Amino acid sequence: MSATSKTLEEVTTxxxxxxxxxxxxxxxxxxxxxxxxIRFISAKKEEPEWMLEWRxxxxxxWQQMPEPDWAxxxxxxxxxxxxxxxxxxxxxxxxxxxxxxxxxxxxEKLGIPMHEREMLAGVAVDAVFDSVSVATTYKDKLAEHGIxxxxxxxxxxxxxxxxRKYLGTVVPxxxxxxxxxxxxxxxxxxxxxxxxxxxxxxxxxxxxxxNAGHTGQFERTLIVAEEGASVSYLEGCTAxxxxxxxxxAAVVELVALDDAQIKYSTVQNWYxxxxxxxxGIYNFVTKRGLCAGDRSKISWTQVETGSSVTxxxxxxxxxxxxxxxEFYSVAVTRHRQQADTGTKMIHMGRNTRSTIVSKGISxxxxxxxYRGLVRITPKAQGxxxxxxxxxxxxxxxxxxxxxxxxxxxNPTAQVEHEATTSKISDxxxxxxxxxxxxxxxxxxxxxxxxCKEVFRTLPMEFAVEAQKLLEVTLEDSVG
Amino acid sequence: xALLEIRNLHxxxxxxxxxxxxxxxxxxxxxxxxxxPNGSGKSTLSKVLAGDERYEVTAGEIRYxxxxxxxxxxxxxxxEGIFLGFQYPVEIPGVSNTYFLKAALNAIRKYRGQEExxxxxxxxxIRERAKTVKLDESLLQRPVNEGFSGGEKKRNEVFQLAVxxxxxxxxxxxxSGLDIDALRTVADGVNAMRDDERGFLVITHYQRLLEHxxxxxxxxxxxxxxxxxxxxxxxEELERSGYALFDDExx
Numbered sequence: 165m166s167a168t169s170k171t172l173e174e175v176t177t178x179x180x181x182x183x184x185x186x187x188x189x190x191x192x193x194x195x196x197x198x199x200x201x202i203r204f205i206s207a208k209k210e211e212p213e214w215m216l217e218w219r220x221x222x223x224x225x226w227q228q229m230p231e232p233d234w235a236x237x238x239x240x241x242x243x244x245x246x247x248x249x250x251x252x253x254x255x256x257x258x259x260x261x262x263x264x265x266x267x268x269x270x271x272e273k274l275g276i277p278m279h280e281r282e283m284l285a286g287v288a289v290d291a292v293f294d295s296v297s298v299a300t301t302y303k304d305k306l307a308e309h310g311i312x313x314x315x316x317x318x319x320x321x322x323x324x325x326x327x328r329k330y331l332g333t334v335v336p337x338x339x340x341x342x343x344x345x346x347x348x349x350x351x352x353x354x355x356x357x358x359x360x361x362x363x364x365x366x367x368x369x370x371x372x373x374x375n376a377g378h379t380g381q382f383e384r385t386l387i388v389a390e391e392g393a394s395v396s397y398l399e400g401c402t403a404x405x406x407x408x409x410x411x412x413a414a415v416v417e418l419v420a421l422d423d424a425q426i427k428y429s430t431v432q433n434w435y436x437x438x439x440x441x442x443x444g445i446y447n448f449v450t451k452r453g454l455c456a457g458d459r460s461k462i463s464w465t466q467v468e469t470g471s472s473v474t475x476x477x478x479x480x481x482x483x484x485x486x487x488x489x490e491f492y493s494v495a496v497t498r499h500r501q502q503a504d505t506g507t508k509m510i511h512m513g514r515n516t517r518s519t520i521v522s523k524g525i526s527x528x529x530x531x532x533x534y535r536g537l538v539r540i541t542p543k544a545q546g547x548x549x550x551x552x553x554x555x556x557x558x559x560x561x562x563x564x565x566x567x568x569x570x571x572x573x574n575p576t577a578q579v580e581h582e583a584t585t586s587k588i589s590d591x592x593x594x595x596x597x598x599x600x601x602x603x604x605x606x607x608x609x610x611x612x613x614x615c616k617e618v619f620r621t622l623p624m625e626f627a628v629e630a631q632k633l634l635e636v637t638l639e640d641s642v643g
Numbered sequence: 644x645a646l647l648e649i650r651n652l653h654x655x656x657x658x659x660x661x662x663x664x665x666x667x668x669x670x671x672x673x674x675x676x677x678x679x680p681n682g683s684g685k686s687t688l689s690k691v692l693a694g695d696e697r698y699e700v701t702a703g704e705i706r707y708x709x710x711x712x713x714x715x716x717x718x719x720x721x722x723e724g725i726f727l728g729f730q731y732p733v734e735i736p737g738v739s740n741t742y743f744l745k746a747a748l749n750a751i752r753k754y755r756g757q758e759e760x761x762x763x764x765x766x767x768x769i770r771e772r773a774k775t776v777k778l779d780e781s782l783l784q785r786p787v788n789e790g791f792s793g794g795e796k797k798r799n800e801v802f803q804l805a806v807x808x809x810x811x812x813x814x815x816x817x818x819s820g821l822d823i824d825a826l827r828t829v830a831d832g833v834n835a836m837r838d839d840e841r842g843f844l845v846i847t848h849y850q851r852l853l854e855h856x857x858x859x860x861x862x863x864x865x866x867x868x869x870x871x872x873x874x875x876x877x878x879e880e881l882e883r884s885g886y887a888l889f890d891d892e893x894x
Contacts, residue, residue, distance in 0.1 A: 590697065595733045597717035598693050598726075599747035599803065600754070609746060613737030613786065 193250035222337035222347030235504035236533045249349045312357040319355035334417035334454045342413040343450040353383030358393035369398045385416040389424035396427040414449045422457030434470035444472025451478035455487035463490040467630040479508035482516035489518040492618040497530030506536035511544040520551040526562035533565040540577040553583040646842040652703035661687040663867035672839040679864035680886045685846045689815040693727040722754035724810030728800040735787040772805040776832040793820035801832045813844045818852035830855030850882040865889045
């Protein structure tokens with residue numbers, strides 16, 4: 165066996181670096197899902213009546229819906245009655261100083277900027293530890309600009325009129341099975357509101373981390389940018405190592421009014437399960453952005469190395485004329501990971517444009533599918549789309565699949581689709597070796613090169629983080 | 644001490660013997676040329692020296708500066724100062740030439756216990772070396788060899804040679820695909836690096852390159868064996884008579 169294929173095979177054997185469990189007391193709801201549990205969650209959060217009604221309506225819709233099975237993933241059926249739908253640390257901290265040191269230690273291990281570091285980095289962090297936001301920084305500074313950046317629970321209490329106006333307008337309660345489940349039981353998440361004409365002066369960042377065993381995490385995030393506003397938002401996710409599978413069914417809604425811009429970046433390294441496919445996160449997420457206004461722009465960038473099963477299609481609905489949607493993605497599947505991911509670009513306005521760049525890397529027994537829809541509706545005069553889907557195979561046991569759906573209903577549209585599949589060649593690795601670069605570094609160099617078009621769309625400091633994450637993922641690949 | 648000593652080297656690829664007993668010494672500061680027809684084993688020799696695992700050494704030994712070269716991994720050989728200018732340099736999409744070369748140079752420096760160069764020092768070095776081989780500066784930021792013309796790829800190899808400053812440089816048909824001006828530039832780049840220490844093994848089909856890089860010794864490789872060794876005039880002789888002369892010996 166050549167050095168390269170040896171290396172690539174060993175990529176699958178790396179351990180999970182963020183796999184530690186934080187030992188703090190949890191207050192959980194008993195397993196199971198019924199109206200009582202939803203009332204319990206709503207009451208815990210001191211929600212107004214309309215919010216509870218909204219949840220219950222979602223629950224009723226969910227009960228009528230079949231679980232989708234069209235994605236190219238296989239997993240044991242989920243017993244939705246065996247999951248606990250609420251977990252929160254018992255003590256509610258008022259400020260960072262009151263945060264359980266063990267929690268901070270957890271963040272520390274993950275390298276999340278919490279104390280002084282976020283000031284240097286200019287990052288405001290809304291850290292979601294399981295279901296309750298433990299600390300929100302920079303809120304005051306942002307408030308000076310009229311920006312609201314807080315947990316969803318807090319937004320429901322403090323800014324009910326805004327939440328009520330926009331919640332569910334992009335992803336309705338009954339949108340799909342997992343979105344309906346989320347709407348019924350969502351625990352927390354982030355709420356961002358950028359008022360008219362305001363450019364958010366810093367990157368906004370949330371780190372999600374699932375901790376308690378047997379709990380699902382159901383964040384609900386809503387970002388609204390009013391006319392001419394702009395914001396860049398980053399979420400990072402990690403989960404500890406556990407034998408059982410954990411469910412994560414989040415919903416993210418973005419709304420951009422006239423001339424507004426929203427950039428949403430995700431770095432996700434949830435526990436992918438071990439090399440035999442035991443454990444790991446089920447990541448069934450609905451993310452959708454609405455370019456409601458003319459000349460608005462929504463850009464999704466995701467770097468995903470985690471989760472055992474992923475089902476996720478961050479999408480853009482381009483309703484405003486001249487609006488722009490972008491999707492940049494790097495997804496790595498190794499061990500027994502399965503990912504069915506891609507995007508949807510729905511062109512409705514005139515002269516709308518969209519760009520899709522998807523880079524998939526499969527190693528070990530990883531299975532990856534790109535599934536993308538480009539739809540040009542009859543009124544979308546002059547719409548343009550460019551899609552590029554590249555797959556890199558790093559073992560002979562992995563798989564890469566591409567399912568592009570193109571639906572053009574207007575003859576003036578221009579739609580381009582390019583796709584490639586490649587392997588790291590022995591020649592490339594030998595070339596690097598001959599210049600003094602060892603095989604492990606060579607693989608990481610080549611993979612990073614493959615992902616470059618996506619990394620360059622990430623905010624600077626996170627581009628470095630994403631690159632590091634990829635390196636760590638491929639670390640110990642040389643025996 | 645010889646820089647490189649090759650004794651009775653046999654090597655095969657996929658079970659077919661290509662090198663059938665090579666003996667060759669390169670002293671410090673000397674330029675050796677290897678000429679021979681297609682399929683004679685020239686490239687195999689270069690790959691074996693660089694440590695490509697797809698070539699199996701079945702007998703013989705190679706000593707480099709007194710050490711057993713065959714014990715070293717390809718990257719260790721590179722860090723010990725062996726450079727191979729590839730006949731067909733590969734493309735590495737998305738990795739800039741500059742980034743690649745910095746990773747290479749710093750890996751080599753680290754191995755030798757030297758400090759890594761900082762960004763400024765490195766940039767200064769590569770700009771200067773790019774000039775000596777007349778490499779267009781725009782190629783520094785382009786991905787390694789991607790979209791380079793044949794000539795640019797070869798020039799890029801010599802540029803890397805100039806930056807990495809090896810002890811032993813093996814140039815595998817660096818002249819193929821070069822027009823006469825590019826050939827002269829590449830030769831100038833190589834000549835500028837000649838000194839009392841550094842050794843060169845120049846592999847070529849044609850005598851043309853050797854008019855510009857004048858060798859101390861010329862070997863003729865036919866069918867996996869060195870059939871004749873002589874001075875630079877041997878190259879001129881071959882140009883006139885071709886390799887037909889050696890067909891009997893090769894058989």
